[in-house]
Amino acid sequence: EDLRKTYRSRRQQTVAADGVSFEGDAGMVLGILGPNGSGKTTTIKSILGLIRRDSGSVLLDGYDPERHPREVLARSGAVLEGARNIYWRLTVAENMRYYAGIRGLSGRAVSARIDELLDALGLQERRTSRVGTLSRGYQQRCAIGCALVHDPRVVFLDEPTLGLDVESRAATREAVRRWAADGRLVVVTSHDMAFVERSCDRALVIRNGRIIADGSVGALRDSLVTHTLALTFPSGFEPVSLSALTARGAHRDHDGQGETILVPLDHPGQAYEIFGELRGDRDALVNMAVRDNDFETAFMRLLKDHGADREAR
Ligand SMILES: Nc1ncnc2c1ncn2[C@@H]1O[C@H](COP(=O)(O)OP(=O)(O)OP(=O)(O)O)[C@@H](O)[C@H]1O
Ligand SMILES: [Mg+2]
Structure with missing residues (x-):
C-alpha cells in the first residue's frame, strides 16, 4: 500500500517506487509488467524485505517483512532476476535439499517434496547432475525448485522465462498455473507477453514506479487491443x-x-x-x-500513450 522507495547516492536520486499499491489473492497468478527500470524488482525486493522501503505498508500473508522477517521468509519463495543462488558444485537434488535444510526442513516429507518439484520442473533426469554442468535453462529450473522447496504460500518469480527455450517456457507456464491452482499466490514479472497472456490471471502495468493499469489479463487486452x-x-x-x-x-x-x-x-x-x-x-x-493487434502491440501503445500524457501535463 503506497509503497515508496528512492535509491540515493551522492550524485543522484532515483525514485524507483512512487506509491505502488496492489493486492494479490491466493490461487492467482499476478503479472507485473513494465519497461526496464520501471520498478518491478524494487517492488518485489521491498515486499520480501530485502531492501528497506522509505514509506508505505507491506503485508505478506499478514506479516510485515521488516517487523517479522522470519515469518515472511517461511511463507515466501523467490527467484530474483539474474541471481541464481544455487551451488555449482552440488547436484540439482543436493541444492534443493540444502535449501530445505537452511529452512529447518529434512526427512521424508522433504524427499517427497523434492521429487514432486523435480517432476513439475522436468528435472528428474538431471537430479544427479552437478548444476555447473547444466545449461542456463536447467539452472533456472533448479533455482525455481530451490525457491519452492519449503512450499511457500507466496512465490515471486522475476523474469522466469528469460533465456528459456519454447519447451521450458511451456513447462514453467504449466508449473506456475498448477502452483496457483494449489492455493498459492504466484507473482511473476515478465517481458514475455505471450507468457503473461497465457499464465497470468491479473496483470499490473508499472511505469516510472507507478501503476498505470491493473486488471484481468482478458480485460486489459480487450481494453487495449x-x-x-x-x-x-x-x-x-x-x-x-x-x-x-x-x-x-x-x-x-x-x-x-x-x-x-x-x-x-x-x-x-x-x-x-x-x-x-x-x-x-x-x-x-x-x-x-x-x-x-496483439497483446504486445497493445501493451506498447499503453506505455507510449501514458508517456505522452505525462509529458503533456
Ligand atoms: N541498488 C540500486 N541503486 C540505485 N538505483 C537502483 C538500484 N536498483 C535499482 N535502481 C534503479 O531503480 C529503478 C528501478 O529499477 P528496478 O530494478 O526495480 O526496475 P525493473 O522494473 O525491475 O527493471 P528490469 O525490467 O530492467 O528488470 C531504475 O531506475 C534503476 O536504475
Ligand atoms: Mg527487474
Whole structure:
C-alpha cells in the first residue's frame, strides 16, 4: 500500500517506487509488467524485505517483512532476476535439499517434496547432475525448485522465462498455473507477453514506479487491443486515396507481397467506410484484411500513450 522507495547516492536520486499499491489473492497468478527500470524488482525486493522501503505498508500473508522477517521468509519463495543462488558444485537434488535444510526442513516429507518439484520442473533426469554442468535453462529450473522447496504460500518469480527455450517456457507456464491452482499466490514479472497472456490471471502495468493499469489479463487486452485494416496493392502502385488514408493515420508497410497500407480502426466495422473511400483504387487491391493487434502491440501503445500524457501535463 503506497509503497515508496528512492535509491540515493551522492550524485543522484532515483525514485524507483512512487506509491505502488496492489493486492494479490491466493490461487492467482499476478503479472507485473513494465519497461526496464520501471520498478518491478524494487517492488518485489521491498515486499520480501530485502531492501528497506522509505514509506508505505507491506503485508505478506499478514506479516510485515521488516517487523517479522522470519515469518515472511517461511511463507515466501523467490527467484530474483539474474541471481541464481544455487551451488555449482552440488547436484540439482543436493541444492534443493540444502535449501530445505537452511529452512529447518529434512526427512521424508522433504524427499517427497523434492521429487514432486523435480517432476513439475522436468528435472528428474538431471537430479544427479552437478548444476555447473547444466545449461542456463536447467539452472533456472533448479533455482525455481530451490525457491519452492519449503512450499511457500507466496512465490515471486522475476523474469522466469528469460533465456528459456519454447519447451521450458511451456513447462514453467504449466508449473506456475498448477502452483496457483494449489492455493498459492504466484507473482511473476515478465517481458514475455505471450507468457503473461497465457499464465497470468491479473496483470499490473508499472511505469516510472507507478501503476498505470491493473486488471484481468482478458480485460486489459480487450481494453487495449485495436484493429487495423491492411490494404495491399501491387508494388509501386500509388493509390489515389493515399492522402485520405494518411489523414486517418495510415502508414505504409513494404513487405514481400507488395505495398501494404495499414489503417488504424476504431472498430472493425469501420473497414466498410474506408473501403467506400477507396474508389478507383479498389480495382487494384491485391488483398484486404482486418487484423487484430496483439497483446504486445497493445501493451506498447499503453506505455507510449501514458508517456505522452505525462509529458503533456
Ligand atoms: N541498488 C540500486 N541503486 C540505485 N538505483 C537502483 C538500484 N536498483 C535499482 N535502481 C534503479 O531503480 C529503478 C528501478 O529499477 P528496478 O530494478 O526495480 O526496475 P525493473 O522494473 O525491475 O527493471 P528490469 O525490467 O530492467 O528488470 C531504475 O531506475 C534503476 O536504475
Ligand atoms: Mg527487474
